[in-house]
Amino acid sequence: MQICLVAAIGLLISTSVARGITLIIFVSGFTSCMVALGFAFKRSILTSAYILLSGMACMLFAFAYTGAGLFDLAILGYPGLLIIAALLGSVGVFITVLLIIITQCILLTWLTLNHIITPYTPSLSWPHLVFIVVIFTITGFSVYLLVRDMKRLMLSLQGENIKVQQSKAHIQHLAHHDTLTNLPNRLFGEQLFQQSLLACQQKQQKLALFFIDLDNFKPVNDALGHAAGDELLKQLALRLSAILPPEHYLIRFGGDEFLVLAPTTVSDQQQLDVLAATLIQQSASVFTLLQTQVAVSASLGIACAPDDGTDFKQLCRKADIAMYKAKEDGRNTYHYYNDTLDQANNDKFKLLQLLRQAVAEQQLLLYYQPKICLSTGSVTAVEALLRWPQPDGSMISPDQFIPLAESSGLINQLGSWVLHQACSHCAQLRQQGFNALRVAVNLSVVQFKDGRLQSIVQDALNAAELPAQALELELTESLLIDNTDHIQRQLNGLSQIGVTLAIDDFGTGYSNLSYLRSFNASTLKIDRSFISNQAQWQANASLVQAIIQMAASLGLTTIAEGIENAEMAQRLAELGCNEGQGYYWSPAVPLAQLPALLAKLQRLQN
Structure with a gap:
């Protein structure tokens, strides 16, 4: 629309100084510009382009035909038409205009060489300057539009490229980090492990992998809801991150499980003991969730590279085995991996x-x-x-x-x-x-x-x-x-x-x-550990008597397990125990x- 309007204005100015056949040609060109402007206004871009460019090409051909042929000033307008065709961005339009221009130039040459037309060089006058100015103005304006649009496009592309890079970085961050705690996830944790292991090998150090599992996390979710559980994990992540020394990494492995990568000197196990105790202490500290004071604990398993291997997945598995051993040991503690644990797992599997x-x-x-x-x-x-x-x-x-x-x-x-x-x-x-x-x-x-x-x-x-x-x-x-x-x-x-x-x-x-x-229980069985030998009986006789008396007050029958001899059976009968069970019988x-x-x-x- 801008090009059509500028071309129409230029041609209108040219008509003011044109005479005779030149005036008729300018009016025809002006008409084609107005028709093209109408189609452009209706968003019929290709139709508008074909009308404008073909009209302008025919107008320039007419000027050259009635003037100096290929040496006419009108030929200066052809480059402008090609620029406009390129500006509109359609390959079909550009090729069509180029073929029209080439055809017209060939035709003018053939007509001249066959003396069908006789080119002449008009004497210079002020109207000729107007025509040249109009041609240069339309061409220059078209070039300006083309360059301006290209700059805008480049700036837009640069902006989009920045957005793409930011989105790529954000996506990469999401792919490598846990969305809840913003800690490195398991995938990124493996990369950090490889980097840390390489650095430790260069410094002749070990790389310890701590596997942390919360002991009482499920009751928090059950009692307070998953939102409270999520908040606990976020608070725990902040606490543990704050106490880790440089070059140590905290990783969320999944659920209520975390990993810590800790470089350590080859012979300094005390350093790992201190870190493990600190991690357990931080995990066992009180959390405030939904105005409720909540306490949990953590069990830790520790495996070291290269002693226990250098493969991330295998080291995680071994640290996990050690962690379960810590749970078996009473929870809220830590345990180092050793080969006997693996053998025990293999034995259990078989x-x-x-x-x-x-x-x-x-x-x-x-x-x-x-x-x-x-x-x-x-x-x-x-x-x-x-x-x-x-x-x-x-x-x-x-x-x-x-x-x-x-x-x-x-x-x-x-x-x-x-x-x-x-x-x-x-x-x-x-x-x-x-x-x-x-x-x-x-x-x-x-x-x-x-x-x-x-x-x-x-x-x-x-x-x-x-x-x-x-x-x-x-x-x-x-x-x-x-x-x-x-x-x-x-x-x-x-x-x-x-x-x-x-x-x-x-x-x-x-x-x-x-x-x-x-629970509507009618019988109470006293565990064999209280009476299985003389030493235990001496240590627990008063407790056994208290259990029997309390059970009797509740109307419960008492049975003692692990009776080995008549003397023990007699003693229990004297205390009021109702029944017995053991190798004595x-x-x-x-x-x-x-x-x-x-x-x-x-x-x-x-």
């Missing part, structure tokens, strides 16, 4: 594969140990104890495979099988004449998670046609700690169908007697030997 096969093929067996009334000597019940016999005649201890079954989820399948087997065996023994016999089965807290425990127990009782009163379920104190409505409802349901509940290993955990009423025996054992104990009673 044992788990064997356990899966054993559960699928029902290789495990139930053994039974009688419970004896201390006052009468009669058998009150038998406890079902899981055993895993091996082809060589040895046994794998339940202390080894039960935790694996719990952590792997096998405990539900295994626990269901134990309940059905124990109920079936108890029913068989009752039919063989042991009419009042009851069976006790141990439960894991994991068996309560899916909410199906009551139906499994009921199915086992129904399948064996065993009355519910003949089944006692033994619960560990860890279940009391996990006191939730979900577990409470299931325990209430079990009590309502007639199953009795006993608390196993009492005295080794929180030992909160007030829980016993809420019998170790756990397989089902095939149980009827004979029960008959023998009955004879001894009589």
Whole structure:
């Protein structure tokens, strides 16, 4: 539109000094400019360009045809047309105009050489100056527009390039940093590890990798919400970053797990001990979340390069193994990686594969140990104890495979099988004449998670046609700690169908007697660690007596585990303990030997 308008104004000025055929040509050119302006106004850019440029080309050809041919002043306008065509940015328009100009020049040359037209050189006059000024003005204005637009485009491109670089840097930052804490993420952490390791190797130093895991983070999320948990992680990140020395890096590994890369001298383990203690102290400090004072703790695992390897992923795995060892050691502490930890994990993995096969093929067996009334000597019940016999005649201890079954989820399948087997065996023994016999089965807290425990127990009782009163379920104190409505409802349901509940290993955990009423427990088992030898009995006799007296005041039956001799049985009976269980009467025996054992104990009673 600007070019059309300037060209139209220039031609209009030229008409004021033109005469004859020159005036007619200028008017025609002016008309084509106005038509092109109209199409440009309607955004028909290509149409406007073709009309303007073809009109101008024809006007210049007319001037050259009626004037000096190729030597006419009008030929000076052709470069302007090419500039305008290039300015409009269409290859088609530019090529079309170029071909038109070349064709017109060839035609003028042919017409001149064949004496069809006779060029003449007009005498110089002021109108000729006007024509030249108009041509230069239109051409110069077009060049100005072209250069101005190019500058604007370059500035715009520079601005966009800056934005792209900023966006690229931002995207790279997001790709390499955790969005919550703004710490380096696991991906960037690996790069920092490689850089730090190279620097340490050049300085003949070690690079320690700390694996930090918060011990009590989930309850924060559960009680206060994920927003509070996120705020805790941000505050922790700021605290740990503030205490790290130069050339140390804090990395968010994921969830509530962090890594610290710490260069250290080859022989200075004390430096790492101090740093580990400081990290634990900072993690255990009180956090203020939603106007609530919250305290957590952290467990740390430490692996060092190059001693424990130089691969980032492998070093993280080893530090993670050491961290879990710290959790096993009581949490809120740290542990260094060593090869024995790896071997222990490999052993656990292999044992788990064997356990899966054993559960699928029902290789495990139930053994039974009688419970004896201390006052009468009669058998009150038998406890079902899981055993895993091996082809060589040895046994794998339940202390080894039960935790694996719990952590792997096998405990539900295994626990269901134990309940059905124990109920079936108890029913068989009752039919063989042991009419009042009851069976006790141990439960894991994991068996309560899916909410199906009551139906499994009921199915086992129904399948064996065993009355519910003949089944006692033994619960560990860890279940009391996990006191939730979900577990409470299931325990209430079990009590309502007639199953009795006993608390196993009492005295080794929180030992909160007030829980016993809420869980409808009827029996309390005193842990064997209090009475298994003379030294322990002397140290714990007063505590055992207090437990028996408190249990009696709550109307609970007490059973002492681990009784080894008649003297211990007599002492416990004198303190008021109701029942006993231990090698004094019998170790756990397989089902095939149980009827004979029960008959023998009955004879001894009589």
